[in-house]
Amino acid sequence: MNLLVTLCSRKVDMPEGMDAENASLSQPFSLEHYHVSDEFGFVLPEPLEDLPPYYQPWMEIARNVPELIGSHSLRACIQQMPLLETDPLQGHRELRLAHLALSVMTMGYVWQEGENETVRVLPHTLAVPYWSVSQKLGLPPILTHADAVLVNWKKTDPQGEFNMENLELLFTLPGGKSVHGFFMVTLLVELAAVPGLRAIPQVINGVHQDNVTMVTRALESISLAIDGMKEALKLMHVYVEPSVFYGIMRIYLSGWKDNPSMPDGLVYESVQVEPMEYSGGSAAQSSLLHCFDELLGVKHEASSGAFLKRMRSHYMPPAHARFIQDISLSRPSLRDFVLERATEPLTAAYEHCVARLVALRNYHINVVSRFITVPAARAKELRLRGDGSEQEHRTITHAPTALEERGTGGSGIMSFLKTIRDQTRASTTSRSGTA
Numbered sequence: 001m002n003l004l005v006t007l008c009s010r011k012v013d014m015p016e017g018m019d020a021e022n023a024s025l026s027q028p029f030s031l032e033h034y035h036v037s038d039e040f041g042f043v044l045p046e047p048l049e050d051l052p053p054y055y056q057p058w059m060e061i062a063r064n065v066p067e068l069i070g071s072h073s074l075r076a077c078i079q080q081m082p083l084l085e086t087d088p089l090q091g092h093r094e095l096r097l098a099h100l101a102l103s104v105m106t107m108g109y110v111w112q113e114g115e116n117e118t119v120r121v122l123p124h125t126l127a128v129p130y131w132s133v134s135q136k137l138g139l140p141p142i143l144t145h146a147d148a149v150l151v152n153w154k155k156t157d158p159q160g161e162f163n164m165e166n167l168e169l170l171f172t173l174p175g176g177k178s179v180h181g182f183f184m185v186t187l188l189v190e191l192a193a194v195p196g197l198r199a200i201p202q203v204i205n206g207v208h209q210d211n212v213t214m215v216t217r218a219l220e221s222i223s224l225a226i227d228g229m230k231e232a233l234k235l236m237h238v239y240v241e242p243s244v245f246y247g248i249m250r251i252y253l254s255g256w257k258d259n260p261s262m263p264d265g266l267v268y269e270s271v272q273v274e275p276m277e278y279s280g281g282s283a284a285q286s287s288l289l290h291c292f293d294e295l296l297g298v299k300h301e302a303s304s305g306a307f308l309k310r311m312r313s314h315y316m317p318p319a320h321a322r323f324i325q326d327i328s329l330s331r332p333s334l335r336d337f338v339l340e341r342a343t344e345p346l347t348a349a350y351e352h353c354v355a356r357l358v359a360l361r362n363y364h365i366n367v368v369s370r371f372i373t374v375p376a377a378r379a380k381e382l383r384l385r386g387d388g389s390e391q392e393h394r395t396i397t398h399a400p401t402a403l404e405e406r407g408t409g410g411s412g413i414m415s416f417l418k419t420i421r422d423q424t425r426a427s428t429t430s431r432s433g434t435a
């Protein structure tokens with residue numbers, strides 16, 4: 001078999017006006033080629049903490065979004081902000097920090113007064129540079145997982161470990177400690193996956209070299225990494241308060257696509273006259289599970305598959321989307337290789353991987369139930385009966401009703417997540433299924 005993996009990077013579907021690189025090349029499959037770090041995976045290594053002094057007007061507002069929302073003055077501050085050029089921004093890291101700062105301001109601007117007093121127009125002082133930076137990066141002009149998690153961190157002690165006590169957010173949103181918990185636990189899930197990402201080239205190159213042992217070992221590493229992701233996800237229960245997530249934070253993560261509170265979308269002033277629609281931030285935009293799905297040959301059902309494809313095409317850094325794409329195009333596929341070789345350790349390693357992925361998705365469903373389904377039911381009950389503590393009233397009864405039953409994609413959350421879990425289970429090579 002050819003030692004070289006042929007990678008046909010197709011043009012990733014991008015929103016109108018955005019360019020994606022389009023490369024066709026032949027080389028062994030490697031992470032580096034896709035801006036995936038050996039040490040940090042999809043997380044941006046050592047993100048910048050500040051922009052040049054010219055951008056202080058942005059940074060001062062972006063760093064104080066929760067306070068300015070609290071005093072109902074964020075919108076006024078943004079309207080008075082000077083219109084800054086984006087040409088002075090140098091390189092990928094400055095652009096990513098600028099996108100994050102502009103994203104945090106935008107979410108605050110739109111949702112400052114909750115779901116009933118939304119806006120139709122994002123002022124040009126924010127919309128024009130935001131659109132420009134988004135185009136340069138190939139990201140949408142809304143807060144994404146790539147902003148809120150992948151670049152929104154620093155270590156308190158640079159020599160210290162990656163743990164919750166040693167991680168700080170660069171920018172935050174209303175919700176206090178739970179915002180830190182939510183984004184940093186998600187960051188730890190990304191980091192836990194890194195050994196699994198490092199094993200992906202070994203699987204693909206191993207299949208091409210017809211090296212059963214290499215593929216088997218790499219699959220075992222991926223299983224361990226998926227278990228590590230699940231362990232990290234458990235920290236959500238320690239660091240995030242469900243009522244705060246549901247009642248305070250969630251609206252700031254929601255978008256203006258399929259959202260009844262903003263049925264027409266949002267006009268980006270001086271960018272385009274017609275309103276535009278974008279989905280809110282979600283870890284469905286993380287590249288991790290997309291990679292493992294493509295590697296293992298998980299086939300999603302039409303509607304959930306379409307949602308995931310949209311997340312991949314429009315809401316991830318283009319290099320990461322190409323990574324996923326090229327995993328999916330690699331031939332022979334891992335699944336065909338496993339079926340064809342049919343050796344006991346290889347098949348067991350593959351089945352185990354699928355089972356671990358099902359277990360992770362099952363755990364995630366429990367998390368979603370605790371952080372969305374249960375508080376949503378409680379909010380409904382409180383609205384009907386009017387009892388409950390003052391604290392409860394301050395948090396969950398103010399949650400947006402438009403988001404009650406829906407995910408950021410507007411889907412019925414639980415049936416969506418269970419379908420994806422069941423399709424994962426169905427990719428097993430045995431008839432009886434696993435997990």
Ligand code: HEM
Pocket residue numbers: 185186189190233236240245281282283284285286288289361364367368371372406407408409410413416417420421
């Ligand atoms: C409090 C914590 C969390 C909640 C409430 C939550 C909620 C949700 C919801 C509602 C969806 C449906 C799609 C959408 O609305 O965007 C979703 C999808 C998804 N979430 Fe989470 N999530 C949480 C944490 C995480 C974390 C830490 C990860 C891992 C990086 C993650 C990974 C995913 C993935 C990959 C999907 C797409 C469905 C799938 O592939 O199984 N979530 N999540």
